[in-house]
Amino acid sequence: MNMKVIPLFVMLAIFSDAAVAGGKGVFGPVDTEKVMVIAHRACWRLGPENSLKAIEGCIRLGVDMVEIDVRRTKDNHLIILHDDAVDRTTNGTGLVSDLTLAQIRKLKLREAQGGPGSLLTSEAIPTLEEALIAAKGRILINLDAKGEVREQAFIAIAKLGMEDQILIKSELAATDPKLISAGYIGKVHYMPLIRENAVKLSDLVPGYGYTSPVAYEIVFQNDNYLIEGIDAIKKQGSRIWVNTLWDDICAGHTDDKSVLDPDAHWGFLVTGLGVNMIQTDRPALFIKYLKSIGVR
DSSP, X not given: OOGGGSOHHHHHHHTTTTTSTTXXXXXXXXXXXXXXXXXXXXXXXXXXXXXXXXXXXXXXXXXXXXXXXEEEOTTSOEEEOSSSBSTTTBSOXXXXXXXXXXXXXXXXBBSTTOOTTOOBOSOOOOBHHHHHHHHTTTOEEEEEOOTXXXXXXXXXXXXXXXXXXXXXXXXXXXXXXXXHTOTTBTTBEEEEEEEOOSSOHHHHGGGGGGGOOSEEEEEBSSHXXXXXXXXHXXXXXXXXXXXXXXXXXXXXXXXXXXXXXXXXXXXXXXXXXXXXXXXXXXXXXXXXXXXXXXXX
């Protein structure tokens, strides 16, 4: 069966039994036959970042997964917003933790990535539940939720029966009691985040085996750090996730450089190293490139 031509909602249905309890079914084989495209803060060129419109834009594009960020309001509601304050992306000011959901509901999102001078839209900040419902059965979600918010988010995910669509990551060490006892391990898809450090990647990866990781997010400044650990990751049957967003997290293989010379950067990661999950701010162009080299 050629997985490259199967729509994502069909793929989710096919693998719904295989991918429970930390299984890897919906992520497909761990080779470059299926390079997964993850849209950073959803497709913010098609709608305000982290908005329902941006999620819909990703679905139309055929993106595999949206990355969205979770924050908690003063009155303990979970919303989708990257920053700890609403200033950059809305017409409001203040910390999310100081605002109630009712106050946040009155705000309007700014276009694209927001910032000074950006136009206001009619889009509001979505709640986590609204974002999950918009994505249900349609697209995978990387939920960037930290600390106690992560556990609260899992409760919302389980309530909607969406465990198999969700990827949760953390930077916790494999031996950290918080990870060992985490309620989401074995219930949603899990991905360790490892930043380049003095310990070889191949020495760190085996310790995470008990979490059945579908992927490893590697943040690196030097190609050799990633290269050294590739075999260990693939031996576990896990994918390799790289962020092509900024120079210092992907050894310079950024989206901006890839647009100018895709073979030297996106191509190097995908066909040269076997990276098969890339988080990008240029999902449309990246999908077009993957199709041009025959890995999508």
